[in-house]
Amino acid sequence: MLFQVRMDVEIPTDLPEDVAADIKAREKAYSQELQRSGKWRHIWRVAGEYANYSIFDVDSNEELHGLLTGLPLFPYMRIAVTPLCRHPSSIRDDDR
Numbered sequence: 001m002l003f004q005v006r007m008d009v010e011i012p013t014d015l016p017e018d019v020a021a022d023i024k025a026r027e028k029a030y031s032q033e034l035q036r037s038g039k040w041r042h043i044w045r046v047a048g049e050y051a052n053y054s055i056f057d058v059d060s061n062e063e064l065h066g067l068l069t070g071l072p073l074f075p076y077m078r079i080a081v082t083p084l085c086r087h088p089s090s091i092r093d094d095d096r
């Protein structure tokens with residue numbers, strides 16, 4: 001199951017810099033591990049914003065929920081999820 005996910009990051013300005021740096025480092029490692037696993041297919045920066053558009057390929061809504069709530073930055077994000085399905089004109093075999 002494919003989902004487009006938009007993540008808007010809002011780290012409070014009073015969060016100590018070293019704490020924020022640690023969360024961002026853990027976020028990067030978590031994200032890259034999921035990208036290597038194929039669960040997190042794409043991640044794109046939204047130009048000019050502290051936000052990204054991502055594509056997840058998971059087995060269920062519950063799995064997506066678990067992955068998103070496990071993000072180290074989850075407490076500091078607004079997340080919007082859009083379910084996707086194959087477009088009849090797609091020429092890509094892995095769009096499912």
Ligand SMILES: O=C(O)CC1=CCC(=O)O1
Nearest residue numbers: 009027028031050051052
């Ligand atoms: O910087 C972001 O958009 C938040 C984020 C998600 C995964 C990651 O490494 O950073």
